[in-house]
Amino acid sequence: MKLNRMIRPTSTRFFLAGLLFLLALTAVTFQPASAQAPTPSDDEVNAIAKHLYCPVCENTPLDVCPTVACAQWRQQIRDLLMEGRTEQEIRDYFVARYGDRVLAEPPRYGFNWLVYVLPPVLFLAGAFVVYRVLRGSYRPVQQVEAPPPPPDDDPYLKRLEEELRRREQEGQ
Amino acid sequence: MLANFGYGAIVLAFFVSLYGVFAAIYGVRKNRAAWVESARTAMLLIFPLLTLSALSIVVLLVTGHYEVQYVYNVTSSAMPVYLKITALWGGQAGSLIFWSWTMSAFATAVTLRNWDRDREFLPWVIVVSLITLAFFLGLSIFVENPFERIWITPEGRQVVSMLPPAGSILATVRDGRGLNPLLRHPGMIIHPPMLYLGFVSFVIPYAFAIAALVTGRSDDRWIRLTRRWSLVAWLFLSLGLLLGSRWAYDVLGWGGYWAWDPVEIAAFMPWLTGTAFMHSVMIQEKRGLFKRWNMVLIILTYSLVMVGTFLTRSGVLSSVHAFAQSAIGPLFFVFIGLTLAGSLGLLLWRWNDLRSEGEMHSLLSREALFLLNNLLFMGILIVCFWGVFFPLISELFTGQKVTVGPPFYERATAPLFGGLLLLMGIAPLSAWGHSTVKTLGKAVWKPALGAVAALVAAYIFGVRLPAALIGFFAVALVIFVTLYEYIRGVSARRRRSGESYPVALMRLAARNRRRYGGYIIHLGVVLMALGIIGIELFQTETQGTLARGQSLELDGYTVRYDSLAIFDVQDGRNVARAEVTVFKDGRNLGTLAPRRDYYYDSGQPMTIPGVRSTMSEDLYVLLVDWQPVSEQGATFKVYHNPLINWLWVGGFVFIFGMLVAAWPDREPAPSVQRAKVRAGTQASRA
Amino acid sequence: MDQTVEAAAQQTSRRLPTWAMVLAFTLLVAFLGLVYFGLRNSMAGPLSIGQPAPKFTLQTFDGQVVDVRDLEGKIILVNFWASWCKPCEDEAAALEEAWRRYQADGDVVFLGVDYVDTESEARAYLEKFNITYPNGPDLKSSISDLYNISGVPETYIIGPDGTLKYAKKGPFLSINEIIMVVDGLRQGNTGAGS
Incomplete structure (x- = not known):
């Protein structure tokens, strides 16, 4: 649902780059006049707010949070954008004041690496186990050429098994 | 009076469960069937007792006995009767009783089945079910008692308790606080009971698994006995999750259906292990493999149900869904610790008896692919589990609070879900026992060709995102494979017996409902996947503040702000209702009315979107803000959600498939009647 | 696994x-x-009355640094608030009025801790209610975590001996409520929490 973020932020960054360029130009030619920068649109604010989480309403992204506190945060983003800050700078601003919890994901340093490293490691371990199981039980087939059906003493299972084989043959 | 009666009924049920546990264990140890039979009778007694208790609460709720604390907390006189009834599960105390009541209904149904073939399981199934039940009843009695009343002591203080403090009188309370407005939505009325039913019914297969471990029966009898229970549990859990998503889409007002909120994930985790279990039990049934793994899965599922319930209700995880803080945490913690340790101990004790009877013969056999499927489900589970618990771990070790939000889960699970989709396309074509590249290739090339055609079509229509292309390919593959399987089966039948196509289709499905129901479920899943791909990869949004007559543009749509009305409604709401007109390419598509409801009694706002919904896309308009005085300017947020409706359509197909697979029938087949029932089911599908 | x-x-x-x-x-x-x-x-419930109050430093909006450790021997009133918090506005005037009453004596200190707020709004709030006692943002919510607050407004009063004497959730209804507690503490009585 939120993958269009991948598209949106780039366009924002593009816009910001342009904005910065303009600001740089004005800074050279005239006096710094950031107040004259156009008011950032709601979409530009939301594109950044989407990635931030306000501690007042936990687990709700800032762009959709209805509380007054969050509305103030969005206004803050707008103000910072008007000052010409980049998305990264704005995030850093919020992290400095409110802590790492405002980010949608733990920042990638120190202890937090665990959150990114452990799932793939466990998954690979699982994949290795599956591989071993497949290999381990694959070998016996070569010893016994034709795979014998598993011995069943349960007549019900036998019947099922037979039904299944029949259907499998029917199908082909 | 009624409160005392209802309370008495729970207390009685609590003692009856304890007695049942004792009688069953004593009966087994002394080898006396009469005691086990007595335990069985005890189990039967609990359902009527809890029914009386639950009914007492409902009567108290409906008749507005606000001196009962629970009634005061969840109802108010302005609420319609149906909401008063469903307020039974609108708060912690009531929903615990509701949970116990459904649990007892399932336990009763199990008790009533024919036990002649499986005598040795009976006492242990009773013990596990009744211990679980006694625990929940204990919570109701000692911590979250829905029958506590508000008393006024002689000194004029208010006291909430079951028994009146000396000399005090019952308080007169005119009105209650009313149900949380977020819960006053039809989706929310059925969503919790469905989830509870799903949770509760997983207790039954778990009880049988434990019974098998205790008695040392290492065959797959427990799996065969509980096959239908697992399916039913899975059906309800899936339904609960689906309804929850729909509710979120309709009510929470953020344009999505799933937020990777810790509590959502807590309900999703047992679904993951349950789904893996549904697949891997088939390996054990057909091939005698993975007995230990199936035990692990069912124990995990039960534990995740308990842990999920605990996390949601104890306030350990903060979330929009979380219940108000409650004192049930410590008791719950002890119970979880004991059941986890007990299950693990039992499993390890019986480890050697649970050897596989068969062997894997081929890397492409159905069982090998199912194993892969399990690996992927476990991968998703690990991501979810780790994501939910990492903030706690971080706080414990570094003192830092962190958020693990959607980007983490989306990045980590998307490839795993993609892998599952592809597997879903291939696995149905591989055979049990033995499959080679050649046989599988022969079966798969026709559907794969169709899928490639779909891929090319998607490309031509302008889809360029690799993730979306892969997704569409997998979806098309599953659809073609499923159709292909049906066609293969139907034409084979037709060739052999000369039945007409519809008859052949019905008989085919009737012959192996689990298999063909399963295919329908797969079809449902890929349709849902289509919706998810649509909204995940192609959702766009815009927001703007408009004066009357101005409009917002998004993906060819124009949304014009026409008017705004702010008014009070009888049931204690203040409503701000905007009207917007939607145009596409200059054509007027009608008006939408997004609104913001403000509930005076709880001080809670609710954002209800105006949605224009078609099979290809939804236009989802939210009223974000407005100028209260002039009513001239208003801020709107517009989402364009392509394909989202397929999520709900897929949900219906999914449930239909589940009904096909799980519809009860008698084991010795009275063929005529069966055909009729199936004919009915099939007809309803057409 | x-x-x-x-x-x-x-x-x-x-x-x-x-x-x-x-x-x-x-x-x-x-x-x-x-x-x-x-x-x-x-x-973990609220802090209990009588336990040593958690120590913290507060960097005020004017740039001063207030360290609670340096204020030993004084009565310290710590008020958690936010500009987006409606009930906070109800007690803002009363708090300021109480502060002006004690300011000259020097044995009572008021500290405002601004919970999860934006600076511009916070300053506007302080200006609106003409608040003169030291106020500062609660950076990374560290002070709020120390006091385990459950919401705003919340007020804690630390006695001259550094222990917690009084805790209140929700706004003060009148200046009298504040004065009663603080005066009680000045006279050596320990006020009861509510």
Whole structure:
């Protein structure tokens, strides 16, 4: 649902780059006049707010949070954008004041690496186990050429098994 | 009076469960069937007792006995009767009783089945079910008692308790606080009971698994006995999750259906292990493999149900869904610790008896692919589990609070879900026992060709995102494979017996409902996947503040702000209702009315979107803000959600498939009647 | 996961190795320990009256640094607030009025801790209610975490001996309520929390 973020932020960054360029130009030619920068649109604010989480309403992204506190945060983003800050700078601003919890994901340093490293490691371990199981039980087939059906003493299972084989043959 | 009666009924049920546990264990140890039979009778007694208790609460709720604390907390006189009834599960105390009541209904149904073939399981199934039940009843009695009343002591203080403090009188309370407005939505009325039913019914297969471990029966009898229970549990859990998503889409007002909120994930985790279990039990049934793994899965599922319930209700995880803080945490913690340790101990004790009877013969056999499927489900589970618990771990070790939000889960699970989709396309074509590249290739090339055609079509229509292309390919593959399987089966039948196509289709499905129901479920899943791909990869949004007559543009749509009305409604709401007109390419598509409801009694706002919904896309308009005085300017947020409706359509197909697979029938087949029932089911599908 | 290693891999009748069993139970205990930690956190109630009050430093909006440790021997009123908090506005005037009453004597200190707020709004709020006692943002919510607040407004009063004397959730209804507690403490009585 939120993958269009991948598209949106780039366009924002593009816009910001342009904005910065303009600001740089004005800074050279005239006096710094950031107040004259156009008011950032709601979409530009939301594109950044989407990635931030306000501690007042936990687990709700800032762009959709209805509380007054969050509305103030969005206004803050707008103000910072008007000052010409980049998305990264704005995030850093919020992290400095409110802590790492405002980010949608733990920042990638120190202890937090665990959150990114452990799932793939466990998954690979699982994949290795599956591989071993497949290999381990694959070998016996070569010893016994034709795979014998598993011995069943349960007549019900036998019947099922037979039904299944029949259907499998029917199908082909 | 009624409160005392209802309370008495729970207390009685609590003692009856304890007695049942004792009688069953004593009966087994002394080898006396009469005691086990007595335990069985005890189990039967609990359902009527809890029914009386639950009914007492409902009567108290409906008749507005606000001196009962629970009634005061969840109802108010302005609420319609149906909401008063469903307020039974609108708060912690009531929903615990509701949970116990459904649990007892399932336990009763199990008790009533024919036990002649499986005598040795009976006492242990009773013990596990009744211990679980006694625990929940204990919570109701000692911590979250829905029958506590508000008393006024002689000194004029208010006291909430079951028994009146000396000399005090019952308080007169005119009105209650009313149900949380977020819960006053039809989706929310059925969503919790469905989830509870799903949770509760997983207790039954778990009880049988434990019974098998205790008695040392290492065959797959427990799996065969509980096959239908697992399916039913899975059906309800899936339904609960689906309804929850729909509710979120309709009510929470953020344009999505799933937020990777810790509590959502807590309900999703047992679904993951349950789904893996549904697949891997088939390996054990057909091939005698993975007995230990199936035990692990069912124990995990039960534990995740308990842990999920605990996390949601104890306030350990903060979330929009979380219940108000409650004192049930410590008791719950002890119970979880004991059941986890007990299950693990039992499993390890019986480890050697649970050897596989068969062997894997081929890397492409159905069982090998199912194993892969399990690996992927476990991968998703690990991501979810780790994501939910990492903030706690971080706080414990570094003192830092962190958020693990959607980007983490989306990045980590998307490839795993993609892998599952592809597997879903291939696995149905591989055979049990033995499959080679050649046989599988022969079966798969026709559907794969169709899928490639779909891929090319998607490309031509302008889809360029690799993730979306892969997704569409997998979806098309599953659809073609499923159709292909049906066609293969139907034409084979037709060739052999000369039945007409519809008859052949019905008989085919009737012959192996689990298999063909399963295919329908797969079809449902890929349709849902289509919706998810649509909204995940192609959702766009815009927001703007408009004066009357101005409009917002998004993906060819124009949304014009026409008017705004702010008014009070009888049931204690203040409503701000905007009207917007939607145009596409200059054509007027009608008006939408997004609104913001403000509930005076709880001080809670609710954002209800105006949605224009078609099979290809939804236009989802939210009223974000407005100028209260002039009513001239208003801020709107517009989402364009392509394909989202397929999520709900897929949900219906999914449930239909589940009904096909799980519809009860008698084991010795009275063929005529069966055909009729199936004919009915099939007809309803057409 | 490790049980599965064995479940699947060992088709033979070899026993489950001890290390696997130990590992399984260790993981279980670790998990329970984690849940216990979470449970303890979530059940931790408000600070209890009489315990030593948590020490903190507050950097005010004017750039001063106030360290509670330096204020030993004084009565310290710590008020948690936010500009987006409606009930906070109800008590803002009363708090300021009470502050002006004690300011000259010098034995009572008021500190405003601004919880999760934006600076511009916070300054506007202070200006609107003409608040003169030291106020500062609660950076990274560290002070709020120390006091385990459950919302705003919340007020704590620390006695001259550095222990917590009084705690209140929700706004003061009138200046009298504040004066009663603070005066009680000045006279050496320990006020009761509500």
